Amino acid sequence: MEYARAICYSGYRRGQNPPEGIYPSYDQIVEDMKILDKHGFKYIRMYDPIPYAEMTCKVIRDMGLDIKLMLGPGLQCEVNNPGCPWMKMNFSDEELAEHARHNDRNIDELIRIANENADVINAVSVGNENTPDWGANNVPVERLISFARRLKEGTGKPVTFNEGAWEWPRIPELAKELDIISVHSYPLWHGVSIEDAVAENKEAYVTIKGLYPDKEVLFSEVGWSTRSQSDGQMNAKQANEETQKDYYEEFWKWADEAQVIAYMFEAFDEPWKGGDNPDEAEKHWGIYNEDRTPKKIMQA
Numbered sequence: 001m002e003y004a005r006a007i008c009y010s011g012y013r014r015g016q017n018p019p020e021g022i023y024p025s026y027d028q029i030v031e032d033m034k035i036l037d038k039h040g041f042k043y044i045r046m047y048d049p050i051p052y053a054e055m056t057c058k059v060i061r062d063m064g065l066d067i068k069l070m071l072g073p074g075l076q077c078e079v080n081n082p083g084c085p086w087m088k089m090n091f092s093d094e095e096l097a098e099h100a101r102h103n104d105r106n107i108d109e110l111i112r113i114a115n116e117n118a119d120v121i122n123a124v125s126v127g128n129e130n131t132p133d134w135g136a137n138n139v140p141v142e143r144l145i146s147f148a149r150r151l152k153e154g155t156g157k158p159v160t161f162n163e164g165a166w167e168w169p170r171i172p173e174l175a176k177e178l179d180i181i182s183v184h185s186y187p188l189w190h191g192v193s194i195e196d197a198v199a200e201n202k203e204a205y206v207t208i209k210g211l212y213p214d215k216e217v218l219f220s221e222v223g224w225s226t227r228s229q230s231d232g233q234m235n236a237k238q239a240n241e242e243t244q245k246d247y248y249e250e251f252w253k254w255a256d257e258a259q260v261i262a263y264m265f266e267a268f269d270e271p272w273k274g275g276d277n278p279d280e281a282e283k284h285w286g287i288y289n290e291d292r293t294p295k296k297i298m299q300a
Contacts, residue, residue, distance in 0.1 A: 001122070001180070001218070003259040003260075003261055004041075004042035004261070005039075005040050005043070005252075005264075006045070006261055006264065007036060007045070007263055007267050008044070008045045008220075008221060008267065009032065009044040009045065009267050010047065010270055011267065012271075013028065013290060014271050014290060016272065017272035018050070021050075023052040024055075029055055031292065032267065032268070032292075033059055033060060033063060033065060033067065035267075036067065036267060037065050037067060039298065041267075042066060043067070043069075043122070043263065044067055044068075044069055044070070044267075045072075045263045046070070046072070047071075047072045047074055047128060049071060049072075049073060049106055049110040049112075050074070053069070053113060054117070057117035060120050061117075067120075068120060068121070069117075070220070072110070072125035072126075072127065073107050073124075073126070073147070074128075075103045075106065075127045075128070075130055076099035077091070077096070077135075077136060078138070078139045079096065081133075081134075081136070081138045083134055084134055089136075103147075107147050107150055107151065111124075111151065111154035114151075114155040118155075118157075121157065122157065122158070123157055123160055124155055124157045124159055125159075125161060125162050125182065125220075126144050126148045126159060126160070126174070128162045129162065129164060129184065130144060130163070131163060131170070131171055132164055132166070141171055144161065144174050145174055149177060158179040158180055159180070161175075161182060162182045162220045164184045164185075165183050165204035165207070168208050169211060175212050179215070180216045180217075181212050181215045181218070183204060183205070183218070183219050183221075184219070184222070185201045185204040185219060185221070186222065186223070186265075188224055188225060188234045191233060194246055197224070197250075198247070201222055201251060201254075202254065205219070205260060217260075218260065218263075219262035220263045222251065222264060223264050223265035223266060224244040224247040225281040225282075225284045226240055226244050226284045226286075227279050227283070227284040228281040228284075242296060244295065245295075249297070264287065265285050266285050266286055266287075267286060268287075268288045268289070269283055269284050269290040270282075270283060270286070270290070
């Protein structure tokens with residue numbers, strides 16, 4: 001992939017959410033694409049093979065924009081993970097089998113959408129964070145390998161998998177099947193201060209590039225939340241618009257110089273995420289607020 005700015009795109013407004021299938025309208029997607037195009041984002045990433053993704057492809061095509069989309073399959077867990085800290089898992093064998101059937105259907109749907117929108121979609125993903133010890137949507141590696149082979153044969157597009165930096169050393173068998181290694185790296189989640197954050201991103205890149213020197217390595221998620229409900233994994237005092245601005249300015253300076261593609265997480269705040277507490281960090285990773293007003297980094 002030629003170097004350009006990249007960003008994760010989930011444009012759900014208040015009252016919209018993927019679990020209920022309440023998606024942004026055509027006109028709302030147009031509004032979002034105008035914002036992202038104005039700021040020079042050439043690559044966007046979406047997570048599910050759903051009508052929203054198809055509509056986004058149509059908007060990009062209708063507007064004649066030079067924006068390409070990486071699309072994933074939205075997998076459900078195929079194994080119970082007792083290590084998941086926020087979800088007690090006790091799915092029956094039949095429920096897990098139905099999740100597997102859902103995943104097979106989504107891979108087929110991803111292939112269809114990628115082929116019907118081959119002019120917009122430039123890469124397809126096997127999954128998103130499906131291997132960590134803490135994961136809520138874990139899938140056996142052998143299944144992910146089978147998905148990679150199906151996607152490569154079915155679409156002819158570059159195939160990737162989106163996973164955390166700490167997990168990549170543990171999945172070399174899957175990495176062999178991929179064209180692109182897509183890394184998630186979140187210093188804020190690990191309690192790393194703003195002064196050391198970009199250094200942690202750099203270290204993750206160097207480490208994983210060293211593991212897979214024959215593969216293209218990029219970041220498919222890096223970012224900085226602007227609110228947090230309390231100290232825990234992250235330092236709540238570090239979660240604000242000023243530190244987000246400092247983080248992005250330093251990260252983009254390095255990424256531009258090193259020519260490392262990085263999908264920033266994310267374009268817009270997503271109020272549907274997490275629980276009822278409005279300060280939950282998951283709701284506030286956008287560089288724009290949910291109402292499309294810019295945060296400090298974009299004001300600058």
